[in-house]
Amino acid sequence: MQLIFDKSRPGRRAITWDNLDVTEKTGLPAECLRMVPPALPELGELDVVRHFTRLSQRNVGIDDTFYPLGSCTMKYNPKIAEVAAAQPGFAGLHPHLSSSESYWETCQGALELVYELERLLAEIAGMEASSLQPIAGAHGELTGALLMAAYHRDRGHAHKDTIIVPDSAHGTNPASAVVAGFKVVEVPSDANGQINLDKFRAAMTDNVAGIMLTCPNTHGLFEEQVQEIAKAAHAVDALLYYDGANLNAIIGQCRPGDLGFDVMHYNLHKTFATPHGMGGPGCGPVGVAKRLVPYLPGPRVVKRDAGFALVIPEKSIGRVAAFFGNFLIAVRAYAYLRYYGDEGLKDISRVAVLNANYIHARLKEAFKPAFDGRFMHECLFSAVPQAEHGVHAMDIAKALLDYGFHAPTVYFPLTVKECLMIEPTETESKETLDQFCDAMLDIAERAIHDPEALQTAPTSTPVGRLDEVRAARELNCACL
Amino acid sequence: MSWIPATDADRQEMLEVIGVDSIDDLFTSIPPSLRMKGWNMPPGMSEMNVRRHLSELAARNQAGAVSFLGGGYYDHYIPAAVDALSSRSEFYTAYTPYQPECSQGTLQSIYEYQSVMCRLTGLDYANASLYDGGTAVFEAAMMAMRITRRRRIVVHKSVNPRYREMLATHSAHVDAEIVNGKDPKDAACVIVQNPGFLGTVRDFGYLSERCRAAGALLVVVFYPISLGLLKTPGEMGADISVAEGQSLGLPLGFGGPYLGVMTVRKEHVRKMPGRIAGMTYDREGRRGFVLTLQAREQHIRREKAMSNICSNQALCALRALIYLSLLGPSGLREVAAACHAKAEHLKQQLAFAETLNNGPTFNEFAVRLKKDARQVVRILLQRGIHAGLPLADVGAGEANDLLIAVTEKRTRAELDALAQALEEVSCS
């Protein structure tokens, strides 16, 4: 398909403006002006509409395709949430209305929404409070690490410079810890997919500021030793961080705060069904236990007799976002949360776990489960047996595209060889799960009898497998 | 529940296949003592009631006023096609293009976005997006520290105080020193903003030579719309340019989602944070796009990555690309010129107030009123006007100082009404 620049014709245009109702000014000194206009494409509106409509048709999304991408919780994004966020009363609201007390009366509805959502998110996770400021999950991790650092600095714990991360953790965990200024010590998993408790204890020195855990972990398994881990952490005043990417598995069943976690992030674009937008915008609020509340990013919304107001917590780490983070994403999550309420939220985790276990049950003979334990919201297989026939996890992923499905996550976590990580979510019907399992079983058969066909998949997509080495070597990242 | 399709019969059949009696049996790996005892959660609502509740909340915000608020975030017109195209679900319900064959729409749009950002700023490479303007400033500073192996970050007074605050928050525990000024000596970078926070337009070209001589990088924070007229970061000799991309077709949305833009000189691309799409080919020679240079990223390099960023602001970047494609070079120049001309008109009408800018301005300027700006703002609120940002409230001025921004949406009548009201209220 042509690039938009190839479709450009000099003088063509899509938008016109009113004639200026004031005198045109050219008062800017010449040395401040750009020498040549930017070479943006020149197109009519229909050209633009057709270009992007065609581009969209070279994509798949949840609305058209089952998208069992593990660790990403690709659940259906309800339309009412889009409608709620598009309202001019939210979408048209200038953020600096929050910057001056003189304007607070103009944004009371938005402040109430922030207040209520922060309160409900805290309640869902058994935390004392939360902040919507972090812009995505990794930004929530970074904020959490900054909170841990502020806490320890405040207590004179200058030696606490290390964060422990299991080897099954998502790459953002160690990266966020380092961006915040910590050293990282990695602790291995055991053969059952649980954190290796002996190795963990050995790493658990007085220098440890915090431990970042995902629970259920990225193996899809509940960390059954979480209480022991929390006890060991708290014994040296280290804080326990909860990566909320997998909250969908336990929402309404157990709460990170009750498990002993001190600080966490939520992924509103996972658990709370806000759209993934081809890679964002997401929203990654942090939640904290009581002792970290004074350090939360500020300002925070508080409720007063005269209405909602903003205050800076006494020991706030400062702003991690210019305002309230990805507010319009938070609006969507709030709509979703209020729709489900008490009973509905509990059913999310129940069906998410049911669906994953159903897939596991149907595929466990044909594919090798990565672990023996009880999977929660996602199930992991290792394609090592298929790889012996020359069919790797990536080949299986590509073959699935030809069956009309998005692929699961592959090669993550790094702890599982030839990993296939399947997360169906609660919004898929049994029929869809069955069609997917049928395709997987068919692929397992073909891996034995016709591996070549799988190695050359996909054939039904707009392009076949692309040469990534060439992309990096020739490095053409912009049409200039 | 309408978004959970599993019926009781489905659940029963599935449990039988799994070989357990109840869904509760699937949760036995959670130690029973840790199961939730209860929570304080409101009951669910119908979709109809959700809509009613959220429109009540929205109605309690005054978004429709005649607004002169800027301060880094601007009320520009968004062409209808931006919303129509970016709300196609093939875009907004997809995720990171991990499988490029079925994500060419995403990947080509990132490539095109990177291209327009390079063309706009006059630099060589762009990433697929960062979170917002403030985090982009932080990422630029960290990148400069990686490249120069120095720890001093020099921040010029022109930089938005919010970005400065976010930079301080994010770097509080890394080995960095943040100083004010513009002296590149021993610095990793000097960060400047054009137009400055108070709206002043400058040519920072002279600084790039000084930076080069001192071995420091020049980071230019820009306002995308202004580049319809103003000298580009590339023309000023910037090594890195960053921006808050909100003005490119994104709604104000009370703070987000916005768009962190970053473009860099060729030699720095391997130290740049964020995703990058690159062009390549399949076995049949068909052109396609993939994520490239991934060895910079957290999912490959973990604690050694250039940044921790994973999910970014891809849909916002798509909107910016669509916006710029609709405007084209002349549309962008015209919108910039309209913002400037209208702001100049307003400035003339405000001759009774002292202007605080010591140079030309683009579409925003600061004035010192004869009264407390917060009181003035309150009074004008009653007339349906958001008169601007009291600078004392963002730590960038004195009690009487007001920052006023003008976009193409403001009519001459609105400008004159603001001028008249300000004169009446602040001079009486």
Ligand SMILES: Cc1ncc(COP(=O)(O)O)c(C=O)c1O
């Ligand atoms: C387990 C886990 N942690 C953290 C993240 C990072 O979240 P985000 O992409 O929102 O930054 C992800 C994202 O996929 C994840 O799967």
